[in-house]
Structure formats: C-alpha cells, structure tokens
Amino acid sequence: MTQYVGKPLSRVDGYDKVTGKAKYAAEFDVPDLLYGYVVNSAITKGKIKRIDTQAALNLPGVVKVFTHENRPKIAWFDMKYKDQDAPPGSPFRPLRDANIVYNAQPIALVVADTFEMARYAASLVEIEYEEDKHETAVETNRHKARKPSVGLTTLFKPGPPKPRGNFEESFSASPVQMTGEYMHSMEHHNPMEMFASTVVYEKGRHKSGGRYTIYDKTQGVTNSILYVSQVFDIPFKDIRVISPYVGGAFGSGLRPQYQLFMAVMAARELKRSVRVTLTRQQMFSLGYRPANVQTVALGASADGKMTALYHGVVSETSQYEDYTEVIANWGAMLYPVENYKLDHKLVHLDVATPMDMRAPGGVTGVSVLECAVDELAFNAGIDPVEFRLMNYTERDQIADLPYSSKELRECFRQGAERFGWVKRKPEPRSMRRGGTLIGWGMATGIWDAFHMPARAEAVLMVNGKLRVSSATADIGTGTYTIMTQIAADTLGMPIEDVLFKLGDSDMPAAPIEGGSWTAATVGTAVKTVCDDLAKKLFKIARKMPNSPFAKATFTDVVFADKAIQLKNDTSVSVSLQAVVDANGGAAVRETSSALPNLFKQRKYARATHSAAFAEVEVDEDFGTVRVTRLVSAIAAGKILNPKTARSQIIGGMVWGISKALEEESVMDHQFGRIMNHNLAEYHVAVNADIQDLDVIFVEENDDIVNPLGVKGVGEIGLVAVPAAIANAVFHATGKRIRTLPITLDKLL
C-alpha cells in the first residue's frame, strides 16, 4: 500500500514550527534555572598562568565559576571522552588543565541566576597567559604533513587506496593534460540555533547521585547520553537526553559540543538545573570544515579518454585528533581511469579539531576534481557534458564493483535539457547579456548511499492510533514527515492517526543523524517494526472470536483503511480499533531492529549522483558574480517525499552558492584567531543571493541499497554546485579561480 510515500506532503511538524511552539534546546522552561556563560581563551597556545575569578564571584547572583583549578573530578581515560563520531586521537577535554591548545578554547564557566549576570561576570574573569609560539596555517606548514592515523571512523571514511597502474608514466604520455593547485579556507556550519544544553537536575534514587533530563542540541541523543554517562560516571538510567527540534546542525551536532559538558558538570556539582548557551562568536570555536590545499593532475588521450589521475590533499587537523574525510577518492569513483594515484595527508596545527560539515570531504574533493575535469575537457576541445559521457563508468574503480544503480547519464540528459545547455557557445567570454558576461558551467556530484543499523518501536494505542518512535533526529531534513508516511502506508492508516516521535534517549537507539543515511536507516527500521507490528496485529485478529481470518495467513491480508482486509475480498475486514480492543484493553507494541543486508550490498558500490548546471553573470569591472540560474538533476533512488526532498536539494544548492562565492572563516595567523567570527562578516547566502533554482529528481530504482530503495538527499544537493559555478565563472571570464570563495577581488 502506498498512499503517502512518494507524495509531496507538507511537514507534519510544520504547525509547531510556524507557530513558535516547537521547542529547541534552550527553550524548555525549568524552575530555578541557573545560567552558565563560557569564558574562552584569548590566546592560541600556551598555559593559563593565573585565573582570577574573585571579581566575578563578588557579583550578586553569581553562584560559581568553574575553571581547571576547581573543576570537579571527571573521567580520567581518553576512551571515556570518545563519542560516536570521534576521530582517532585524544578528544579535547574542557577544563582539563592549564594548557591552551587552540584559540577560543573554553577555559571557564560562570554560573549565575540570570543570563545577563553570568555574561557580565564572565567579562570580569581575569586571565594571565604564558604564550607559546603557534602554527595555524596549512599552506606554510604543508611540509609537515603526514599520514593520518586509522580508527573507528575510518570505516566510513576510507583513506586513499593504493595507486593503480602507473600515473606518472601515463600522465607524461597524455597528449591532453591539466595540473592545478587549489585551496579553500575553513568554513563553519553556523546553524541558526546556537548550541545549547538545558540540564534539569532532580534528586536521584540514591543519596549521592541526581537524575538528569538534558535538552541538548544534537544530531544524536544516543551520542550525548553515552558521552555524559562516560565522562561524568552517571548511570544511563539516571540520564535522559531529549532533542525534539534541532535548529539546523549540518554536521556540527554529530559530536557533543562543550556546552553539554559544561552544563552537566555545573548541574552535577551545584545540584541545580543549569542552561548553557553558546554565543554566535563561540560557535566559531567549534569544529569546522578544514582548510586544505589540493593538487590535481589529469591526463587524457587525444580523443578525450581519461587515462591518468592524481589527486593529492593536504588538510588541517588539531594537535590532538586526526580528523579525516574522503576528499581524494571521488575521481576514481566517478571516472574509469586506468592509472590513478591518490593521497591524503594531515598537517597538525594549533586549532580545534575539524568536524563533518554537510557533504564532508565530498564537496571539498569534488569541487576541485570537477573543475579539473572541466579544464581537461576544455584542453581536449570537448564539451564538458560530452566529455563526462565519454568517460562514464558503471563501476566504482576503487571498490572494483558495479554501482547498485546509477542514473547519472539521465541526470546529464535531463539537466542539460532543462537548462538549455545545447545553446551554450563553447568559447569562454563568448556570451553576454547587456554589459555583463554570462557563463554556463556544469559539474557532477556524488555521495555515498549509506545504510546503518537502527531500532524503532511501533505502538498501536488503545485509541486506535499509531505511535512510532526511534531515537533519531530531524535537523530540518524532514525525518518526522517521511517516517510518518512510511508508517502510515505500512499499516494502512491515515496520516492524521500516526504520530512519529524522535530525539529521546529513552527511545530505541538509532545512529547519529548524518551522512544522508537517516531516510534509509531509520526508514528501514520504521518499515520493519511496522511490518512486525502488522504480523502481531494479524495474530491477534486471527484469534478474535469468529475471526474472518481464522483460516487466513498473513500473506492473505492487506492493511488498509485502518483495518486488516482480505486481499481477494477487501470487504472482509477487521478494524485496527477492534484488534486493539481485543488485546485486553492494552496497546499492542513491537520493537524491531533493522540491519543493512550486507550479503546483498557487498557486491555493489552504492552512491547518489547529480549533475548541476549553473549560469552566472559577471560584472567584469567589479568582479561581482551572480548565480542567475541553477539546475540540479539528482539520482538518489526512491524519493519518499518530493516536497521535503526538493527542499533538501535546494538547501544544498544554496550552500553551494554560498560556498562558491562567500564562505570563509578567516584566521589571522598573527593571533591564530578567526577574526570574522560573526554573521555580519562570515557571509552566508542571504535571500537576495538566490535566484532561480530548479530541481529534477531522476527516476532511479534500486533494490540493493535497502528495502525502501532510498539513498538520501541531505548532501548530494551541495556536492556538484561549487564546481559548476566555478566552471561557469571560467566560461564567463576565461579565468580559472582555484581558491574558494570566488570573491570579487579574485576576478578584478
């Protein structure tokens, strides 16, 4: 039965969001709440020589100032601080000791009875530092780059494979070549909601411990509860992490942020409820998309067959963790190139550890690769779409496996048609509109189609309504809505009678919401548990007195119209209300796990693909670029809800414009400090930056990836866009800009 899946339903959480009723982490009203305000380091590397909190403590209403000198005892072993997304290394521990390892590192927490007083008191904490020389620039430290350590997260982020063929030989023999060095700066997620944790403290069952209800901004309540339990040695049963709404995250909520640590520490020590909210400036002290330098060299035969690929990456990480992402591998997944050599090294700098940020690594690597391919196609004198079709592959060269499905060819065709690509004049600077140069560029996108294990619960309640839950998140992605659709269809219920709940550590566990895997992962779990509940309901129905199903088996029935019906005679039916009534007045519940079908999956590579086509207008006098049209054709398997999925893609496209033209966290290496740490100077796209965005979902059937055929749409909308824009800028101006963002000064 599919009544809802595939339909453009409006968000089920829309009402709460447009009325202001949706509550985010800092918005839960708690009696006698204390407010914590974080103090951050003004230096980048060294030691705190002296920290004087007296002036702050003298203020009325200031309860306590936590520093490394007076912090309560917390877990000793590094292992305890490892969250589910921790890269190899030794995680940062707030207030551990006097050492400063990055600029704006949190070094104290002021707790007071009002937000304003805590903020003021924080400004009175006096700190004397002993400063060491720091290094924060990737470019000037690239000679120190080394191979990253391997750890658990490497499973999802494989390093570069061994070289294949002989890159050097084939490259030097290639009649068509390109080489280029590319750079981009740090970028920060900057979700609109700032990180916050509200910790409600209640007296515990035992004298010693309390009970903690934690409203946290996170992409995974299970990650938060694990972290809090381990670091503070509080049993799981005394902690509950709740996160019904998340005001954007884009990866920044994949690891517990320091406000969680601070709030729980203060609540435990003071035995009071505490809220800690970061400021926008402090949001720049969190993880980020790492700056890096990438080198690409491509070779092709005279007739445009790609033969040689080199992609080398030098990326930044902190001194304490080896953060990596997949940057260099995409070329060998997209093109059937016989000779490749891929490299990824890390420079350890006096900075915070980077974090996954929307399409981590993917957009980083593909933005560069697809500009390089554009250049190679240009050098070969071949249209960029044609060139990509000539170098099309049905196989991932690294895994050496066929794709479970890949409708990229169709993305090229439909995208080019919608865009009007055929009218493009190949020569750069050959298209104009009035006084401005017009450029048309395109690029390919790719992202993994992951599927993780997850659990879900389904309950047919005594009132005949269905409640389904899983401890996943909805960071704006539409999880609430699509899960409701899946559940409603599986049990043949109207959507109004289905309630999907998430974001509560008391619910069955789900992985952190990232990597575009939630639709597939939690969707499969919801489908599974609803199927299992259906079987249970059928069993009860069969045993009902005078049951019309007495002789039927499960395969003989369907769930439709709030009832179980015989397939071949739908007039024979038992309402779900009757079934639950027959259950002795108790709700019928089921909890199930859903695991990826590894047996099926292992024979295939699994990925989403896209083609983006961009039109830019360049004012040549000023170097200003406007993206006037953008078409994205997406092959992402089954689209559960075209309305929310389109929004995801549009969001990714806006990110692509923002990344290509505006975003950059600028560090002053004199200080090792990010200087544009606010939303006035860290530019993200505003409404006026966005013109005509067009999304095409290309039909793609895939029964390998997961039972739903879903691949996820959170990242793929972004991946191809920056390169498409950079290529359009080249087409408009004849200039290859290899450093993002393409700000006007670079085109003057």
Next chain:
Amino acid sequence: MNLTTEAPLISKKTPLLPATHSVRLTVNGSERELQLAPWTSLLDALREYMHLTGTKKGCDHGQCGACTVLVDGKRINSCLTLAIMQEGKSITTIEGIVQSEGGATSERSDLHPMQQAFIEHDAFQCGYCTPGQICSAIGMMHEGHAKTADDVRELMSGNICRCGAYPNIVTAIQSVMHPQPDTL
C-alpha cells in the same frame, strides 16, 4: 517624567547589581509587568522572563533576523533593543501574530495566512529562523514596498535561513501578497 536609576559603579573591584525596574510591556495585546534590569534586551525579556520562546536568538547582534518581532506594526530585531525602551509600545511575536494581524485563514484554522503559506510551500526546514521570517514578511507587507519577487528577495535579506529555504520563502510570501483563489 524622567525615569532615572542609580548608576552602578563600573569597577572590577566593587561591581554592583544593576537596579531593576518595574517594566510594563504590552505583548500580543496583553500587558505584563516584569522586574527587569536595564540590560535585559527585548529578546531576552520575551524568551527568559516571559517564556515566549517563539522569538529566536540566532546571533544576538542584529546579524541574522531570527529575533524579528513587530513593534507598533514595524519589524525590528528584538536583540538590539532594551526591554525597558519598549514600554508603551505594542509588541507582536509569532505567538500573537494571528490575533494582532488580521485573524486566521479560515474558521477551521488558527493560523495566519502567512503561517499557512509557509507550511504549504515548505518555506522552512529546521524551523529556527521561521518565526522571524514570518514576522518579517508580515512587517514587509505593512511597509508596502515589495512588488516583485526581486523586491521580496532584497527586503527579506535581513532574515538568514541557513537551511537555504529562500526560494520557498519567496514563493510563500508571494502567494500571500497576490492570493490566487486556487493556490491557498
């Protein structure tokens, strides 16, 4: 009448509590009396003292628009004004938008047409900037300067949406500006 309070000393050694005042605010049509120090912003007064958390804090510096409310019908950033300065004004937040701004879409709904249009056109994702967007859009319609889609884009640029729902926001607003019988 001059309202004057004692000046606290600015010294790191002997900091004093700022004097609090009885501040009467008219929010969503009803008057509330709060005991506030001058340093409480209108935004914090709404969120922390009145628990009207529909108004969002996205930057606290006038750089994102999440805190947009209507004061005497005009859209402003509530983070950059003091609550005490807003005495005697009529403040409308997302929670009161229906009562203050011309009622619900229909008898069956308790939503303002702009709220309904935002749902219909999926003009948000995470929802955090949404109340500010809606208040801002209504304020923009009062101002009466937006005629075209480009005008809407420019005049809604004081509200950042990091999820990137801009095209849908523009469509939603235009559907309210130029209602077509069959679209809503």
Next chain:
Amino acid sequence: MNPFAYTRAEGVSNAVRERASEHTAKFIAGGTNIIDLMKENVERPSRLIDITHLPLATVDEMENGGIRLGALMTNADTAYHPKIAERYPLLSKAILAGASPQLRNMATDGGNLMQRTRCYYFYDVATPCNKREPGSGCSAIEGYNRIHAILGTRDTNQDIHCIATHPSDMCVALAALEAVVNVTGPYGERSIPFAEFHRLPGNTPHIDNTLQDDELITAIDLPARGFPDHYAYIKLRDRTSYAFALVSVAAALELENGRIAEARITLGGVAHKPWRRLDVEAILIDKVPSKGVFQQAADAMLEGAQGFGHNTFKIELAKRAIVRALTEATNLNSL
C-alpha cells in the same frame, strides 16, 4: 555587557544636561550599534540616556529650500519619505543599500552618523586596537584587512595608527549632498558641515568625529540642491545584500548644455570618514561627460591610496566604481 543605569530623557536640554553630568554616559536611540558593541564589551557606558522620546522624528522644509531631518527619524522612514525619495533620491538609495529592513526600522539618522567601525579587531577585545584601547597597537595593518582603509590613514608624521573605515552608506550620500549636522550641547547649539563631522584617525584614532562628548545631534540639514536628475550610488560588497561596503560611491551631477556644472563624488568603505575631494570634483566642471574625464577624476580621487595586502584591490575597484557611478549619473550609456 556591563551593568548600567537608565534614564529616559524628555526634552533635548534635559538629555544634554544628563549627559554632561556623567562623562561615561551615552545616548541611546535605535540602539542597533551601541547594544551590539556593549554585548562585545567594546562599549561600557555607565548610563544610557534614552532619547527616543524626544520630539526629533521630524521632516521640515527649510527657508533656503532644503529639508531638515530630525535626528530621530529612522533610516527607513527617511529613505521612503516622499520628499526625500523625490528630492534626494541619492540619500534614499544609499540608505536602502545599508543594513537590513529591520535595522533600518530601528536605526536613526543621528545614530547612523555615530556608528562605529566594523574593523574585526576593534570588535574583538582579545586583540590590540588603537581605536578601542589607545596605544595598544593596530592589529589590522599586518593582519586581515579586507574591509580596511586605503586613504587618509597617515598622521602628520606619516605614521599609521589605525586603518579602520567608517561603515555607513547614508553618510556617504550626506557627505556628497553637503549636509549640515545640527547639535546641541551644554553651551548651546552649533552646526557642523558634514565634511568636518567625521575625522581622519591621525594619532588619535579613538576619536571618530568632532562631536563633543556632551553634545547631542538634533537634526541633519539637507541643502536645497538634491541632484534628483543625475545621481548614482554604487555599493560593492561580498554578498548581494546585508553586508557592509567594500567600496561604495555616491556621485551627483548637474548638467547644463551638455556640460558638467556641478559635481560631487564621495567614497565609502575606503577611509575613516566618507572620502571627498573638492579638487577632484573641480576637474569635472565644465567638461563634457566622457569615460576619459571620469577616469581622470577616478585616478585623481585615489591619489595617494595605499593598500595593506588584503585590501589593496580596493584601489582599482574604487576607480572603476567611480567611473561607473559617474556614467550612471550622466546616463552616459544612453546618451
């Protein structure tokens, strides 16, 4: 934000008296800049004197044919006021190029003159800044100076102490229009020509303007000549809207018999104050508008400009913006 006292002033003389009696007090009107800076601990007033209840939200005709804008007119009400939009469209355009609609609804015209630089280092109390803390040094000169000044940075000894810029768009237009700032202090009223209101940093970059601490801006006079026929405001920035200017240009011309009879050029985003040079404007007088003569003016306008690395591009950008603005103002492309 530090604790402060609050006074609601009713009456200009009252407000000025309050201010004069407490030298660490500050006026507050729209609040869009001072509250921002207080949250950053950059401004730490002991008292805020709320002047929003003063009767200064007015637009009055003056006998000389000009218009007097009350200091408490909001930026939005000014820009959209029919008399301003019609007679001083350059001012409307400049105002609407700045900030966001919400901020323009709050910010006042008097406050716009008083807004402080957007220099990253000025805003960040963890870094040295001569404007915020005289004598501590200028971090921007050797640092990240994309938004910083290229003109008028040197003091009389040719030393540089500050390369901050004045961030206003409105003030660029006001400078071009030769507005006059009316202020009231304890010793009475005085009028300050716009060119003398803001100042260059010299060796006292902590002082933004020539307003005395205890003076209050009451009105801004716009002279009769508003250049409604030939004007342009061009603003170049890092995104399409809601961003401060990298470079902006206000250009206003009067043409007689195909020749330039009167010319005004003012640059924003390039100096500690709106940058205007009478000698450059003089180049244009009596000339037939042409790209060549505009280019000559643009080159002269940027004479002595010095970049500091990240902002060096502004020199060429400003020249091109001047040529474009003058071209737009004369409708040269359509002539």
